[in-house]
Amino acid sequence: MNPLLKIEGGSPAFPDGPPAWPVADDTIADSVNAAIASGQWGLYEGKLLEQTQAQLQSMWGLAHSQLCCSGTVAVELALRAAGVKAGDEVILAAYDFPGNFRAIEAIGARPVLVDVLAGRWTMDPQQVQAALSSETRAVLVSHLHGETADIESVVAIAKEAQIRVVEDVCQSPGATLNGRMLGTFGDVASLSFGGSKLLSAGRGGAVLCNDETMLQRARIFANRGNDAFPFSQIQAALLLPQLGQLEEYSRRRLLAVRKVATEVARSKWLHCLDHLSLHADVMPAFYKVPLLINEGAPFDRASFLAVVQQEGIMLAEGFRGFAKRSDRRCRKIGDLKHARLAAARTMLLHHPILLSSQSDIEKLTDTLGRAAAYLMR
């Protein structure tokens, strides 16, 4: 079998490649032009930044925000806001964004790895209980790949243990659980406005919290007599119009994901999100749509990816996870079995195609189905 053959010969399903992101949009162009006309666009403080902060705080219903240069930095600032210091331990899932492990290390703190739930991408709260030690200062919870972490259980355990909860919502801005925004369950949240993200300022991030002391900790670290990790007015001009569009786009993406999940469910070898993540109480946000290759599948991930990518679809490997990291760098709870499986089997569909036309979504689901059939010949 040569995985580099087109599924049925001929031209790929998406000959022009994936749709552009961020979308070219008049409201964004108008906003940027107005910022340029104002002459204030290069500043690190000003009206547009104040407006952005006010709108983020109102969307999340939180009192304070600190804008910064990236989601990666936002995670580190959020950990610092939570009071994490050198020598502390921070619990995180063994399957997570690579920068999150490094953000903990950057502070001189020690990552403590817990498993994810079976067949899922978010942390197992029971393992958080087992991971607690006298050095534990915080738990870092990411809502990943359209899935909502069991944040209520984590928060309950953290309260009891008197540790802080940092919520990484870089992949899930606007997502809700029981009508409540993700990012408001923990003590402090991090957002990303990176180039590929659902809210994009080309680059950028934010920390959100309710506690003034926490905000001050992030501020003090970010301000070194100079704004060390700034977000500028031109970025705010890019971002502002997108805040108002987020909900509508999230709805459209959800409709597309339902179709993808339905198609994937037809193949016994592929698995998408389970019912929980697409449940009525949850409004997910899809930066990536996860597909898992089930155990015993008659094709491997590399072959499946090669076939689908040739069709012009942005499907790629998931995170590599941290289970193989040296014991010198982290403490591990249990065998991290499900995180290892997620690292080996996850494929991620990039979000821009989810806003495409009905017929493109059909082409997408059809291609996924045909790729699996093709590889099983």
Ligand SMILES: *Cc1c(COP(=O)(O)O)cnc(C)c1O
């Ligand atoms: C993208 C991402 C980040 C970092 O954001 P950047 O703006 O790219 O630095 C952090 N956490 C998660 C879960 C992400 O997906």
